[in-house]
Amino acid sequence: MSMLLEVSGVTVTFDGFRAINNLSINFAKSELRAIIGPNGAGKTTFMDIVTGKTKPDEGTVIWGDRNVSLLGMSESQIAREGIGRKFQKPTVFEAQTVRQNLAMALKTPRGPFAVLMHKKTKPNAERIEAVADQIGLLDSLTRVAGELSHGQKQWLEIGMLLAQEPRLMLVDEPAAGMTPEEREKTTDILKEAAKTRAVVVVEHDMEFVRRLDCKVTVLHEGAVLAEGSLDHVTSNQTVIDVYLGRAHA
Amino acid sequence: MRKSFLAENPSVLWFIAVLAVFTVVVTLLSEVTGVGLISTSFVKTLGKTLCLCLVAIAMDVVWGYCGILSLGHFAFFGIGGYAIGMWLMYARTEGIVIESLAGQPIPPTSAEVSDAIGNQIFGVVGSSEFPWIWAFADNLFLQLLMVVLVPGLLALVFGWLAFRSRVTGVYLSILTQAMTLALALYLFQNDSGLRGNNGLSGLQNIPGFENTSQAVISVIFFIASALALAAGYIFFAWIVSGKMGSVVKGIRDNEARVRFLGYHVESYKLFIFTATAVVAGIAGALYYPQAGIINPGEIAPIASIYLAVWVAIGGRGRLYGAVIGAAFVSLLSSWFTGGGAPDINLGFYVVQWTDWWLVLLGLSFVAVTLFFPKGIGGLFDLLVRKQS
Numbered sequence: 001m002s003m004l005l006e007v008s009g010v011t012v013t014f015d016g017f018r019a020i021n022n023l024s025i026n027f028a029k030s031e032l033r034a035i036i037g038p039n040g041a042g043k044t045t046f047m048d049i050v051t052g053k054t055k056p057d058e059g060t061v062i063w064g065d066r067n068v069s070l071l072g073m074s075e076s077q078i079a080r081e082g083i084g085r086k087f088q089k090p091t092v093f094e095a096q097t098v099r100q101n102l103a104m105a106l107k108t109p110r111g112p113f114a115v116l117m118h119k120k121t122k123p124n125a126e127r128i129e130a131v132a133d134q135i136g137l138l139d140s141l142t143r144v145a146g147e148l149s150h151g152q153k154q155w156l157e158i159g160m161l162l163a164q165e166p167r168l169m170l171v172d173e174p175a176a177g178m179t180p181e182e183r184e185k186t187t188d189i190l191k192e193a194a195k196t197r198a199v200v201v202v203e204h205d206m207e208f209v210r211r212l213d214c215k216v217t218v219l220h221e222g223a224v225l226a227e228g229s230l231d232h233v234t235s236n237q238t239v240i241d242v243y244l245g246r247a248h249a
Numbered sequence: 250m251r252k253s254f255l256a257e258n259p260s261v262l263w264f265i266a267v268l269a270v271f272t273v274v275v276t277l278l279s280e281v282t283g284v285g286l287i288s289t290s291f292v293k294t295l296g297k298t299l300c301l302c303l304v305a306i307a308m309d310v311v312w313g314y315c316g317i318l319s320l321g322h323f324a325f326f327g328i329g330g331y332a333i334g335m336w337l338m339y340a341r342t343e344g345i346v347i348e349s350l351a352g353q354p355i356p357p358t359s360a361e362v363s364d365a366i367g368n369q370i371f372g373v374v375g376s377s378e379f380p381w382i383w384a385f386a387d388n389l390f391l392q393l394l395m396v397v398l399v400p401g402l403l404a405l406v407f408g409w410l411a412f413r414s415r416v417t418g419v420y421l422s423i424l425t426q427a428m429t430l431a432l433a434l435y436l437f438q439n440d441s442g443l444r445g446n447n448g449l450s451g452l453q454n455i456p457g458f459e460n461t462s463q464a465v466i467s468v469i470f471f472i473a474s475a476l477a478l479a480a481g482y483i484f485f486a487w488i489v490s491g492k493m494g495s496v497v498k499g500i501r502d503n504e505a506r507v508r509f510l511g512y513h514v515e516s517y518k519l520f521i522f523t524a525t526a527v528v529a530g531i532a533g534a535l536y537y538p539q540a541g542i543i544n545p546g547e548i549a550p551i552a553s554i555y556l557a558v559w560v561a562i563g564g565r566g567r568l569y570g571a572v573i574g575a576a577f578v579s580l581l582s583s584w585f586t587g588g589g590a591p592d593i594n595l596g597f598y599v600v601q602w603t604d605w606w607l608v609l610l611g612l613s614f615v616a617v618t619l620f621f622p623k624g625i626g627g628l629f630d631l632l633v634r635k636q637s
Binding site: 051053074075076077079080084085087091093094095096100103104105110111112115116118120160164 | 488491492493495496498499502503505506507508509510511512513514516517520
């Protein structure tokens with residue numbers, strides 16, 4: 001089976017510090033994957049590389065059916081290729097309404113001229129409402145995003161990702177600061193989204209990862225330490241030593 | 250049902266209505282109708298103020314909406330003024346030269362006429378040759394094109410270089426200050442081709458209207474400035490509404506996020522920067538025929554800083570705020586510095602406003618930034634809130 005994203009042999013050095021060390025990791029067209037690992041394991045740097053924010057010193061990042069390299073592309077090109085990203089800290093446009101936030105994310109032409117001439121259409125409004133319904137913000141479409149609760153902002157950002165209709169969703173700590181009920185709902189949204197695309201979740205919270213019930217990749221010192229089901233990796237002695245053991249100490 | 254652009258932006262209609270009433274009232278009270286309650290020189294002041302309002306809304310779009318604190322937009326305003334000034338000066342001098350040579354027994358050749366015009370215009374900087382930048386000065390249409398093209402191209406090239414390298418924030422502000430300073434210093438040179446520190450003068454005399462009184466000309470320019478302000482207001486209100494407005498405000502609030510949504514942020518910034526520069530050029534082309542003179546001092550870095558101060562005092566991120574700020578502060582400034590405000594005698598010290606106005610302006614800028622970040626325009630929010 002051909003892969004959606006193939007990262008192979010990638011190395012990134014910041015001032016002599018190897019943030020990513022010969023990392024190879026693949027994602028299938030439709031899967032849910034959790035990436036865990038201690039602080040400084042390179043989780044965020046990995047996302048930065050895939051989304052074009054950071055250029056690696058070595059290695060290849062091959063994307064999609066046409067097997068194109070992402071390394072020469074700008075952030076916006078990569079986003080248009082179908083890679084969406086949710087940041088650790090919820091970053092929505094607080095001065096604008098929920099509807100405006102979703103409309104901006106909605107998969108439509110991205111050029112300045114097309115945007116200037118953009119007309120609101122019924123199908124687009126329906127798409128926005130469908131996404132808003134999915135994230136439970138249908139009643140809040142006219143509210144300013146800055147007024148939303150922390151959990152709602154997280155959902156709005158996930159909704160913006162869904163509206164982009166990406167083929168790969170990179171989600172950084174979606175459950176941070178959420179109540180248990182909110183977490184449950186977030187899990188459902190992500191599982192649902194993963195039916196038709198690849199969803200990669202970076203998470204610290206083991207309980208949340210367990211609930212996602214998916215393949216887990218453990219990163220350590222910029223490389224893959226272990227991969228498999230959560231039970232499989234948590235029983236791995238090295239993982240216990242470098243990550244879990246540290247957490248319990 | 251999709252609502253039209255104007256229905257979604259009622260403030261645009263309000264603004265146009267107020268501007269229309271103002272324009273009609275000033276025209277009726279001017280010397281043209283014989284009422285004469287408003288002097289010709291004050292009509293010119295009001296017309297110039299409208300042009301400053303136009304460049305202020307351009308500044309508001311680039312700064313208040315797109316978050317690019319350009320401290321060089323007055324350079325584009327000045328370039329517009331120079332571009333139209335070249336034609337005004339050339340055409341008027343040509344008329345004078347032809348008239349003075351008409352009495353001679355042998356009709357002058359075109360080379361003689363050209364030399365005489367050159368002597369008239371450039372004698373003051375010790376030259377009589379037409380520099381290459383005056384190539385189109387004899388053609389009103391082409392020179393009007395320059396009003397738009399030169400600021401537009403300069404902004405396009407400058408913006409492309411700056412935005413492509415992801416220069417943002419205070420670094421970009423410094424670059425734009427450097428741009429306007431470099432331009433001013435260049436124009437101060439006698440061999441810049443634009444008469445050095447003498448600048449271009451006599452611009453209030455419109456070729457072809459030698460027999461029309463300044464009272465009439467002032468009203469014509471006043472109305473033209475009002476129309477330009479109305480058109481510019483509608484144009485920018487359209488740009489900053491709808492989806493374009495969303496993206497532009499998104500860039501102001503979180504550029505990286507917009508990029509990860511798939512928008513090419515640099516293209517958007519370049520579009521806004523260039524469009525506002527072009528409008529600034531048009532505003533300048535209307536301003537300087539009313540001012541009568543333009544010299545390099547007009548585009549000194551401080552002028553662009555004033556522009557930012559007007560917008561900040563008026564209220565960023567709302568177009569009418571920029572208009573209020575520009576009109577209020579520039580009119581107040583000419584009142585204080587023009588000797589309109591009475592000096593205050595404290596007994597031991599006399600506060601002369603010509604000196605102290607800048608201190609007052611600086612203090613109010615600090616006060617607005619600290620205590621009323623929404624500026625004067627923010628008062629409208631209070632009104633709206635009371636109604637609902």
